Amino acid sequence: MTSENNSDRRNIVIFDTTLRDGEQSPGASMNLQEKLAVAQALVDLKVDVIEAGFPIASPGDFEAVREIANLVKGAQVCGLARCVNADIDRAWEALKCAENPRIHVFLATSAIHREFKLRMSQEEIIQRAVDGVKRAKGYCDNVEFSPEDACRTEIDFLCQVVEAAIEAGATTVNIPDTVGYTTPPEMTKRIETLINRVPNIDRAIISIHCHNDLGMAVANSLAAVAAGAGQIECAINGLGERAGNCSLEEVVMAMRTRSDIFRADTRVVSQKLVPTSRLVSKVTGLKVPRNKAIVGQNAFAHESGVHQDGVLKERTTYEIMSAESVGFVKNDLVLGKHSGRAALADRIKSLGFDVTPESLSQIFDEFKRLADIKKEVYDADIIAIVDRFSSNQRRSADEDWKCVSYELSCGSTPSPAIKVVLSHCGEEKSATFNQGDGPVHAMFGAVRQVIGLPVTLKEFKLEAVTGGSDAQGEAVVFLNVENSETTYQGSAISTDVIEATFLAIVDAMNRIQRARRLRTK
Ligand code: KIV
Ligand code: ZN
Numbered sequence: 001m002t003s004e005n006n007s008d009r010r011n012i013v014i015f016d017t018t019l020r021d022g023e024q025s026p027g028a029s030m031n032l033q034e035k036l037a038v039a040q041a042l043v044d045l046k047v048d049v050i051e052a053g054f055p056i057a058s059p060g061d062f063e064a065v066r067e068i069a070n071l072v073k074g075a076q077v078c079g080l081a082r083c084v085n086a087d088i089d090r091a092w093e094a095l096k097c098a099e100n101p102r103i104h105v106f107l108a109t110s111a112i113h114r115e116f117k118l119r120m121s122q123e124e125i126i127q128r129a130v131d132g133v134k135r136a137k138g139y140c141d142n143v144e145f146s147p148e149d150a151c152r153t154e155i156d157f158l159c160q161v162v163e164a165a166i167e168a169g170a171t172t173v174n175i176p177d178t179v180g181y182t183t184p185p186e187m188t189k190r191i192e193t194l195i196n197r198v199p200n201i202d203r204a205i206i207s208i209h210c211h212n213d214l215g216m217a218v219a220n221s222l223a224a225v226a227a228g229a230g231q232i233e234c235a236i237n238g239l240g241e242r243a244g245n246c247s248l249e250e251v252v253m254a255m256r257t258r259s260d261i262f263r264a265d266t267r268v269v270s271q272k273l274v275p276t277s278r279l280v281s282k283v284t285g286l287k288v289p290r291n292k293a294i295v296g297q298n299a300f301a302h303e304s305g306v307h308q309d310g311v312l313k314e315r316t317t318y319e320i321m322s323a324e325s326v327g328f329v330k331n332d333l334v335l336g337k338h339s340g341r342a343a344l345a346d347r348i349k350s351l352g353f354d355v356t357p358e359s360l361s362q363i364f365d366e367f368k369r370l371a372d373i374k375k376e377v378y379d380a381d382i383i384a385i386v387d388r389f390s391s392n393q394r395r396s397a398d399e400d401w402k403c404v405s406y407e408l409s410c411g412s413t414p415s416p417a418i419k420v421v422l423s424h425c426g427e428e429k430s431a432t433f434n435q436g437d438g439p440v441h442a443m444f445g446a447v448r449q450v451i452g453l454p455v456t457l458k459e460f461k462l463e464a465v466t467g468g469s470d471a472q473g474e475a476v477v478f479l480n481v482e483n484s485e486t487t488y489q490g491s492a493i494s495t496d497v498i499e500a501t502f503l504a505i506v507d508a509m510n511r512i513q514r515a516r517r518l519r520t521k
Contacts, residue, residue, distance in 0.1 A: 009265045012255065013231035015049040015207065016042050016248060018280060019068070020080055022239030023053070025286060027488045029515045032064055034283035038236075039068045041276045043075050046267040047248070049102060051233075054080040055094040056087040062094050069098035076142065078102040083132025092139040103136040103143050104174075105129075109161050110149035122157055129161055130168040137169035145170040146209065151177040151190065158190075159197045166198070172205045172231060177220060180213025180243060184223035191227035207231035210246045212238060217246040222254055225264055236280040237288055237295070249273045249294040249326070257321050274327030275352030282387050285489040285511055287476060294326050297380075327352055334378060337371035344382070351379060353386050362389040373495050374470040381472055384465050384493040399517065400510045401451055404428060406502050410439050418442040420502065422450050440501055444477075447505045453512060454482040457505075462497055473497035475504040481512060488512050 019035055022028065030038065035052070042050050052068040053061040069077045077098040081087035083105050095101040107118075107129050114120055120128070129145060136143045145165040150158055162173050175190065182190070191208075195201055208224035208231070210217040221232050238247030252268045259265055277295035281288050290298045300323035302308045310317035324330060329350045335343060341364050348355055348363070355363065366385045371377050402423045410416030417434035420443065431449035436442025444457045459478040464471035476491045490508025494500040 008263050009259055010230070010263060012225055012229075012264045012266050013049065013205065013207070014047045014248065014252065014266045014268055015051060015078070015231050015233045016047040016235065017051040017209075017233050017245060018042070018235040018237075018239055018248075019064070020051040020053050021209075021233075021241060021245050022235035022237075022280075022284075024241045025239045025244060025284070026486050027511070028239060028284040028286055029511075030283050031514060032060070032067060035064045036067060036071060038280060038283060039072055041272070041279050042236075043072055044269070045272045045276050046269050047075060048267065049076040049078050049231075051078045051080065051104065053094075056081065056090040062090065065091075065094035066097070069095050069101065073099055076100040076102045078104050078144070080104045080106065081132075081136070083107040083128045085135060088132060088135045088139070092136075095140070101140050101142065102172075103140050104146065105132040105136050105143065106146035106148050106174075106176075107132060108149050108178075109147035109158060110152040111154065112152065113149050122160075126161055126164050130164050133165050133168035133170050141171070143170050144172040144174055144207065146174040146176050148176055149178040150175040151182040151187070152179070155190065155193055159194060162194060163198045163200060166200045166204045170204055172207050173201075174207035174209050174231070174233065175224070175229075176209040176233075177211055177217075178209075180211035180217060182210075182220055183214075183216060184219045187220045187223040188227045191224050191229055195228050205230040207233060208246075209233035211240060212243040212245065212247075215243075217244070218250045218254065221246045221251050222262065225255070225262055237277050237286065237292070239280070239284065239286065247293075249277060253294050253321060253326065270325050271327045272352065278352075278383065278387075285491065285507070287489070287491065299323075299326075300328060329379065334376045335367075335371070335382070336376055337368065339367075339371070339377075347379070347382060348386055351383060351386070353383075355386060355389075359386075359389050370472070370495065374468070374472075376468075378466045380465045384472055384474070388493065399425065399513065401506050401513075403499075403502050403506050406443070406446075406498070408439055408442070408498060410442070416442040418446050420446040420450060422447070422506065439498055443498065443501050444505055447502070447509065451506075451509050451513075453509055455479045455488075455509065455512065456482065458487060460501075462501070465493060470495070473500050475500035477501070477504045477508050479505075479508045479512065488515070 052065040055062040055065045065079045079091035079095045081091040091103050133145050147161050206229045208221050208229045210220040234246040234248040234251055236248050238244040252266050255262045255264050274295050290296050302311050307318045363385050404421040404423050407419045416436050416439050419432045421430040429450050431446045433442050433446035458480045461476040463474050465474050472493050472495050474493045479488050488508045488511045490504045492500045492503030
């Protein structure tokens with residue numbers, strides 16, 4: 001379904017901000033190992049720029065940017081800084097070992113931000129932006145400037161700021177829709193105006209950074225590209241502040257599938273989109289909705305008889321891209337208890353995972369255990385096991401709580417009674433709880449008693465991973481820390497749904513503890 005003529009396609013720079021703006025999603029914090037795993041996945045996906053973090057924000061952010069700068073080969077590594085000397089110096093300190101570093105400086109330009117946040121005049125803003133770009137330029141040739149809240153900035157003033165930033169040395173000027181307020185026609189006009197009115201605009205790449213508050217981040221980014229923007233800032237699974245950023249997988253596949261309209265493409269290896277999305281979902285704990293475009297579990301599922309019949313006769317009757325092109329793997333062969341290690345390793349590889357030999361041994365043992373319980377083990381089951389044991393994904397910290405055992409008695413009459421045993425730094429602790437409304441409530445009460453965190457259970461979901469009465473169950477919990485707006489998610493999978501609930505609650509509590517430790521550090 002794509003245009004046949006490739007020669008007139010512009011290459012659009014993909015600037016991934018999963019590790020910076022994406023990590024600002026409530027509850028999505030990642031530890032260093034997880035950030036490194038995501039950075040490597042982004043390199044394999046062939047994004048052009050990885051925004052690794054905001055080095056001045058915390059020692060943890062600084063360390064992560066420095067480690068990513070050390071690790072990454074084949075993509076630019078970028079660090080964010082306000083137009084403040086200390087920020088820029090710190091960003092460079094973290095980035096200087098990168099093969100291809102970029103400093104990204106930003107300063108708000110809209111009247112609302114000037115008046116209420118910065119209390120600065122237009123002249124002062126221009127001067128501060130110029131000084132920031134020049135200081136960054138003293139360290140590195142590759143400098144991006146963002147006038148924060150650009151889409152609510154008076155257009156005449158925006159043109160002046162952009163011109164001054166380019167004059168000072170910015171090689172990319174990013175136009176953020178910081179609050180997700182603009183619409184596609186407005187975006188088209190704004191980019192066209194910048195192109196027509198800023199005299200030195202040809203000396204920089206115009207970039208776009210859209211938030212999704214009105215659900216238009218992808219549409220606005222595409223409008224900007226159609227109007228002449230050359231870089232899109234986006235995040236895997238659309239992660240980011242509040243409602244998130246432009247989703248990388250959606251914007252990339254929109255350009256590829258409708259290159260007849262956009263006449264643009266990227267270097268992204270689309271077959272790696274689903275594995276990367278799964279990795280990010282796993283390490284952040286933020287689940288991908290089933291009906292999410294491109295990477296959701298239902299994105300290529302056909303339920304109605306009419307659709308199934310059509311797809312069987314000719315796939316393109318109801319599919320505008322193939323599931324394989326974004327990284328879903330079609331397998332006619334279902335694995336079972338007679339399948340060997342080589343067959344399992346092969347399937348894991350074709351699902352897009354790269355596991356170490358040690359992880360493979362653990363995964364194989366768990367696969368055999370599951371295959372004894374279930375007749376057929378589906379890809380979703382295998383992904384669930386890999387998620388649990390893969391060493392390049394979530395590594396549990398030494399200080400994490402571990403589930404040891406539980407005993408539950410419940411029925412239709414009195415309250416359930418539960419005893420849980422957990423271990424922490426080698427020491428076992430237990431609690432009993434017998435006042436719950438049901439087993440989940442009782443489990444939550446008992447775990448909270450052991451760990452001692454002031455949290456409330458906001459939401460609980462239980463879903464079968466595959467069809468069939470012997471399916472594994474996935475428990476997902478959302479916890480709120482008292483007196484805080486932030487929600488932490490935890491998830492776990494097991495053939496025993498109470499065990500899955502136990503593991504999921506402890507997973508969420510460990511995430512809260514890790515975030516607290518990071519903040520104290
Ligand atoms: O949304 C925004 O304005 C930002 C800038 C720092 C680019 O994230
Ligand atoms: Zn943003």
